[in-house]
Amino acid sequence: MKFMEFFRARIVDPITSHMAAESVADATKGHMEVICACLKKYGPLGKDGIAKYSGLRNDQVWRRLPELQKMGLIELSGKTARSDSGRSEREWQIC
16 A cells, blocks of 8 residues: 655754654554554544554554545544543544
8 A cells, every 4th residue: 555755844843853753654654554454344433443453552543544534545434433531533434
C-alpha cells in the first residue's frame, strides 16, 4: 500500500523537532497499514476500537486517522461508537 508523506515539523521548528519527525516516518507508515488492515478485518470502528483490535496505542491511532482520511483510504461512517470512557466517538471505515 502506498502512503503519502506528511510534514510533521514546521520550518520554524527547532532541528530536534525535524530529527524527531524523521525518526518516526517508518513507524507511522506501519501504523497506517495496521489501522487499514484492522478496519478491513473488523469493519467500522471508533478510535478506541481500532486501538483495541490492532494493538496500537490510542495516540498512535488518532494521529493517523486524519492523514488516512486525506489520502482517501478511510472515511467517517456517519455513525458513532462508544469510547472506552463511555462517550460517543466518530466511527471510521475503509473507503
